[in-house]
Amino acid sequence: MKEQGFGDFIRRMREEKNLPLRKVAAYLDIDTSTLSKVERGERPASPDYLKPLSIILETDLKVIQTTFIADKINKDFGGLEHLTEGLKEAEKQLKRKKK
């Protein structure tokens, strides 16, 4: 099964729009090579990138954030046996907090 990380996702979006790294990176106010590394998963994305990315890639912020979160959780907690329960607990607490 293919692993679709955050980097692959924004690369695909960027290529669909035929935007060069140069332009997107400038819009995010980071170096071209930094963005290149983020897209290839060599470095993690900063949360600061998410909103600008959703604008310049014309992609729903919800989709971008969701992909970002799922990817980071995988990387951070992938090795833990009880991850599923942990996620459920986090959701539960979140729901309580919202009220």
Next chain:
Amino acid sequence: MKEQGFGDFIRRMREEKNLPLRKVAAYLDIDTSTLSKVERGERPASPDYLKPLSIILETDLKVIQTTFIADKINKDFGGLEHLTEGLKEAEKQLKRKKK
């Protein structure tokens, strides 16, 4: 509503067992002051602590991991609007991967 972080949780467990920081820290092979900071939320816990903690605190590893994960997700992603969806997506991917 009270915030029950990972630190508060292990502190409570430790006090219930009347164990001094000194002993638990030694078992985790870290400095007393490091554990003190972790318990007070001044520093994050390392995943390496989880298994030893479950042993010396005689607490189910699942509970410890779950608390750890929920707490870290809160801290890492608390500011994102679409966290709930992100968690759901992470769970979905996890389920797929398990197969």
Next chain:
DNA sequence: TCAATATTTGACGAAATTGTCCAAACTTAA
């Protein structure tokens, strides 16, 4: 209270992380 034990604080250094710069490698179109 006093002494022993437990906990917290803050300065410190080592190591990891983050992003930049610029040169090398790759791609594309004429």
Next chain:
DNA sequence: TTAAGTTTGGACAATTTCGTCAAATATTGA
């Protein structure tokens, strides 16, 4: 093939993070 534009690699500095150490403070029990 060449030239222009794009992407990648890696050395580097700045910043942040992680844990230790030792001193200060707090707690406990006799």
